[in-house]
Amino acid sequence: MATAIEKLPFIINPSLRLRSHSFQVCWHVVDAEALRAESHFAYPGRKVYLRKNVCEVMVQYFDGRFDIIYGEQTDWNAIGLQRWLRKEIRDAVVARANEILPARLHYWERQKGVRAAKVMVNSRLRRSTMGNCSVLKEINLAPMIVLFPLPFMDEVILHELAHLKHMHHCKSFWAHLSQLLGRDARELEKESDLFFSKYADLFFFLMKK
Ligand SMILES: [Zn+2]
Numbered sequence: 029m030a031t032a033i034e035k036l037p038f039i040i041n042p043s044l045r046l047r048s049h050s051f052q053v054c055w056h057v058v059d060a061e062a063l064r065a066e067s068h069f070a071y072p073g074r075k076v077y078l079r080k081n082v083c084e085v086m087v088q089y090f091d092g093r094f095d096i097i098y099g100e101q102t103d104w105n106a107i108g109l110q111r112w113l114r115k116e117i118r119d120a121v122v123a124r125a126n127e128i129l130p131a132r133l134h135y136w137e138r139q140k141g142v143r144a145a146k147v148m149v150n151s152r153l154r155r156s157t158m159g160n161c162s163v164l165k166e167i168n169l170a171p172m173i174v175l176f177p178l179p180f181m182d183e184v185i186l187h188e189l190a191h192l193k194h195m196h197h198c199k200s201f202w203a204h205l206s207q208l209l210g211r212d213a214r215e216l217e218k219e220s221d222l223f224f225s226k227y228a229d230l231f232f233f234l235m236k237k
Contacts, residue, residue: 038233040113041104042096046234049178051124053117056097063099077112084109089120092127092174117234125149125171133167133185140208142192151237158184161191172235175227180220183209 038044046053058066067076067083077085084106086097094117103109126149133147144161150168153160159169167188173181186208194201205213224231 036107036110038230039104040110040117042098046094046117046175048175048181050128050174050181051092051094051121053094053096056095057100058097060099060101063097066097075116077109079103079106079109085113087113087116087120089116089123092124094120114234118236121174121235122149122151122171124174125169128174129169129171129185132182133169133189136182136185136189136208140186140189142189144189144192151235159188161188161195163195165192167191170235172231175231176220177223179216180223183213183216183220187213 042055042057044053044055063083063086067086071088073090074086074088076083077087084098084102088095088097096113129149130147133144137143144167145165147167147169149171151171153168153170157170158173159167161167169184169188173184176184187205190201190205190208194204202213209216
């Protein structure tokens with residue numbers, strides 16, 4: 029067990045803090061009896077992780093909030109639990125992305141008087157790509173951006189909307205994006221990169237297929 033767990037770059041346990049404007053993980057410790065009793069109630073969006081037929085952890089996703097209910101005896105070092113939890117968090121992030129990203133993009137389209145041909149949430153973008161815009165003016169957005177602070181999430185969306193007019197990253201693109209953002213795009217990108225560099229490994233770990 030110990031050797032298997034060492035292969036994971038992150039252990040998901042109650043010290044994990046994941047909280048953005050759009051998505052948050054909330055931890056709740058309850059006593060073993062309460063956990064066992066509660067796990068027998070079906071609840072929309074609830075999933076139960078069993079170990080030896082006993083509830084070890086329950087998770088619940090609703091409206092951007094991912095609750096993790098566990099007991100004091102929960103063994104966070106169990107590889108099976110770690111894999112399950114990572115998948116549940118990833119699925120909740122993807123669900124959240126589908127709930128809010130197209131709507132947020134449409135909001136900015138109305139604000140800025142532009143129109144993409146199509147918007148899709150796409151989990152299969154390359155590691156370095158948070159979004160892209162095709163020559164057909166179809167925009168893809170990575171679900172992970174719901175974990176970003178709102179100004180940085182919006183920056184990704186507006187960056188792709190700016191590509192509707194400029195299909196490159198030349199000076200005219202940055203000038204146009206700055207106009208859409210109402211501030212210096214390069215400066216905002218630096219702030220965003222600084223934030224992302226702190227969390228990139230964790231976010232990629234959580235989101236990998
Ligand atoms: Zn670009």
